[in-house]
Amino acid sequence: MATEKNGAGVSRRTVLKGAALGGAGLVGGGALLSSCGKKKVTGDVHWATRGGGETGDAIAKSVNDAYTAKSGNKVIAQQVNSDDFQNNFVQIMQGTPDDAFGWMAGWRTNARADAGLLADVSDQIKALGSSLSAAAIQGATNPADGKQYIIPTTYYPWGLHYRKSMVADIGMDPENIATWDDFIKMCTLTQKKGLVGFALGDKGGWEAMGTFDIINARLNGYQFHIELLNGKQSWTDPKVVEVFKHMEQLIPFMNKNILDISWDGMRDLLLQKKCGAMLMGSWFANDFKAKSQADYDDLWIVPFPEINPEFGVDTIDAPLDGVSVAANGANVEGGKDLAQFWGSKEGIDAAIAGGDTSIYISSDFDTSTYDAFNKQKLAVLGAAKNIMFFLDRDTRGDFAGPVVGVAIQNFLKNPKDLNKILENTQAQWDALPKL
Amino acid sequence: MSTIVQDQKYRNSQKRKDAFISTFIGFFAFVWIFPILWTIWTSLRPYSDVVSYGVFSWPKRLNFDNYFAAFKQMHILGYFLNSLYVTIPAVIITLFLGSLIAFIVSRYKFKFSLPLLLVFTAGNMLPAVLVYIPVFWMYIWVGDLVGNRNFLYNNYLGLILIHVAFQTGFATFVLSSYMKTIPKEISESAIVDGASVFTHYWRVILPLIRPPLAALGVLMTTWIYNDFFWALILVSQDSKRPITSGLRRLNGEFVTDFNLLAAGAILAAAPTVILFFVLRKQFISGLTLGSTKG
Known part of the structure; x- marks a missing residue:
């Protein structure tokens, strides 16, 4: 199989602090930027939801429908078993993978990117602009080439x-x-x-x-x-x-x-x-x-x-999750476009409307309706200035x-x-x- | 007098033996059936009940909600249909090819008839896990040749072919053993009457091997229907999965609703169990098939 490289960057993530706490005020810039000045992406896009049962399907449907309404591109979604997808990832990516899918930052992204299985989404991250903190982008960056192969979306403490x-x-x-x-x-x-x-x-x-x-x-x-x-x-x-x-x-x-x-x-x-x-x-x-x-x-x-x-x-x-794009997908540009939508304000709003209770890393994320426990989760995240991704993603x-x-x-x-x-x-x- | 006492003694010891054997069998029957009973039991309990009160708690509610949920959330009917799309053609093709090879190696004498049979039987011993990566690459490669990567990989056709490839060996072995028990004279008279090779196979031998074909058909259906591995490896699209690997989707990343999964498992197992009860005779004859002559 393809060689895998270690994401050995020691200083690659430092301060994610405040990315979520920063909160409601900073709406917009990124989402607006994303839609201007680029040529239009067309064609059906395939999406894979990694586990989550009925809720996972509902969230994906809500976001993907919103994407279809905005771009006119149809999204064909399916849910996959999360363990099987993880374990057979290298094989699936070399076959006929779905264009975009939920994935995990850290070693699992960087090593697969080095093997040429994931598409570069640096441009999409640039388009999302200031909604992602520098630290979040740093956390999603592959130390081997300084590019991003995952659009960071959610994390949990x-x-x-x-x-x-x-x-x-x-x-x-x-x-x-x-x-x-x-x-x-x-x-x-x-x-x-x-x-x-x-x-x-x-x-x-x-x-x-x-x-x-x-x-x-x-x-x-x-x-x-x-x-x-x-x-x-x-x-x-x-x-x-x-x-x-x-x-x-x-x-x-x-x-x-x-x-x-x-x-x-x-x-x-x-x-x-x-x-x-x-x-x-x-x-x-x-x-x-x-x-x-x-x-x-x-x-x-x-x-x-x-x-x-x-x-x-x-x-x-606080493991960082996000959306990645398969390099061998049938519609790579479509996949990137969809992935960017998942990270945008419209995407996040649609996910929450679909029942998502995750904590989004984007500053477009509105936490004003949070209950006490969720506010406390944010406070716990905010108390730390260094974020580890959990041992199995840090090594x-x-x-x-x-x-x-x-x-x-x-x-x-x-x-x-x-x-x-x-x-x-x-x-x-x-x-x-x-x- | 003494003989009666002895008889009594003998009968008593016989009774004790019987009682012991019954307990012994009963115990193992219970061990054997326990997982199935436990699955049924689990499938009747709501998830929230188990989470709140523990797996070994006395149930607060028992109902068939998990079964309805399995149908509703799981699209279990779609998975069943996929299983049919794969199993039926695979069994028919396997039996056809297997009987053709068996016919040739058992009715005609030529130099390679024995090695040929050995090769087909040996293929049966090959563990699937050893060859799945090459098979995967071969499928992708063939797909690239015809310009559609989903020609074999992630397609019913690919699943059917891999099952045919893996089961033909066993079918050949069993059918050739059975054909050897058919008297040579039948073949000889057919040839004397001017039957071509194909007529010989189609009109003379095939009607005679109906019992082993039925038995094999039942066995193969169960095996192919129950296959989990190939469906997991060679299909990437959930909507094309047969029921066995389709069930896997119920395992979440963090949370697995084992009660729902149990209901799904019972539903998935139902067709083979029903098949077994309907075609019990063929099953049992399948077990001893060809055992008299090898």
């Missing part, structure tokens, strides 16, 4: 989730879980009530990466974390050992079946009031709403507590899942083997073929 009522129950202030000591106190008190202090499920091998990411960023800073993931720091470094020592402190508070449950197992523990807190992405909030409005109102998110005052809470895992694919994911699982099984596990991890990085 990874934070500490808990129920406000349960924290109040143990006599703590739900709004103020700020430091590691607070956090440990919270876990201890919850555990005294006979519940799980800090829930973790790592059956999939990726869930606990979030915990590793954030503790590393809190202890050693964003720069160290990214350098570590790109082979510029050693896994046997005492700083990394310290990260795992902190994880080890949490193990006594955890559920005993860590490797038997996935992320949804953690969610259920919180939903059923069986655990005090968990660290996860905020995508599951709708399940709380589905149970009852009271459960949803009870749910809260805060940044993972501060450990090292030098870094405070300046970093967060090469043959290292993230097969090596780090397994290493963390092994550590959770046997914390005593830490040194051996870290040596092994470093040895496996060293053994990887150069990209």
Whole structure:
């Protein structure tokens, strides 16, 4: 298969801050620019929605219909299974791919772009203009050639989730879980009530990466974390050992079946009031709403507590999603045009009208109608000045899942083997073929 | 007197043995059927119930909503039709080609008849996962040749052909074993009467191999209908997927509604189960087909 290159740019994303918070005021410029001065794109465009069930289809239909109304080009949409699409991506892109589709920024975009599978959308990003912050564009840029292969649209925060009522129950202030000591106190008190202090499920091998990411960023800073993931720091470094020592402190508070449950197992523990807190992405909030409005109102998110005052809470895992265009599609120009529409104000408005609850990165995004939890998500995102994309998008694919994911699982099984596990991890990085 | 006591003893021990065997069989029958029962059970529960109260909770509501949802959201009828478009031609072509080859290698003696049969049977042993990348490239390449990449790839035709390619070996093997049991004299008299090779095949042999054709037809239908792998690899467009891989769409990126998925799975399995009960005889004869002479 085609060679894949590592998106090894260390400094490629720094400040996404404010992109979403900036909010309602800055309407327009980009969307207007996009429609002027370019030759008209014609022809049917094929679109693939990556998962999402009925809601995903409804959102896609709303946006694509709006695009058809504006451009006169018909959009033929389909929904694909998200895992299959991801796993067979290289093959699908070499066959007869849909022209445009939802995709993920980071390594997964950059490596496929280097292999010639994705079309350059730099012009479309230029056309979107000031609605995208410099940092968002930076995050979508392939370090290998400085071009963009994805139009960034949405992101979501990874934070500490808990129920406000349960924290109040143990006599703590739900709004103020700020430091590691607070956090440990919270876990201890919850555990005294006979519940799980800090829930973790790592059956999939990726869930606990979030915990590793954030503790590393809190202890050693964003720069160290990214350098570590790109082979510029050693896994046997005492700083990394310290990260795992902190994880080890949490193990006594955890559920005993860590490797038997996935992320949804953690969610259920919180939903059923069986655990005090968990660290996860905020995508599951709708399940709380589905149970009852009271459960949803009870749910809260805060940044993972501060450990090292030098870094405070300046970093967060907030994977950036967007729209990419297949280089081998039947209508590449049409695909680019559609992708740009998804990133424009009209596209975002249509998506929200279709039922989308994601947080858009564009400054055209109107957050005035947000409920308390969603406002808090924005605040959590806004508190950070460095954005990580999550471990499996910040490092090469043959290292993230097969090596780090397994290493963390092994550590959770046997914390005593830490040194051996870290040596092994470093040895496996060293053994990887150069990209 | 003593014989009666012995009889009694014997009968008792026999009873114990029977009881033991029944428990044993019952236990494994339960283990065997449990996943299916669990799937049916899951399909009757609403998703919100499971999320709120846990998988092992006592159900608050049981209904057929998931089945209606499967029809409505899944376009399950479209997937069923796709399965038919692929399965029926594939089975017919496989049986036709298989019987032709079997006819030649079993009724005519020539130098390569045995190696030919071996080659076809050996092809059956080839795991699909080993060859899917070359097959994919071949499909794209043929598509480029005729000027339409979707000629084989992402098309019913491609799926049908790959099933024919993979199943013909087994069909040949079974049919040739069966044909060897048909007395030579029948063929000899046909040839003496001046039948051409094709008449010999069409008018003499084909009517005689109806039982194995029926049995094979049933088996092949089940196998091809149940195929997941090729449909996943060779079809990129959701609207062309057969039911097995079409069901995959129900798995979300984050959230999977397993209750809905279970309902879809039950619906997908239904045709083969019904087929089995209707054509039980052919199924069972299919299992022992050609076992008397090989």
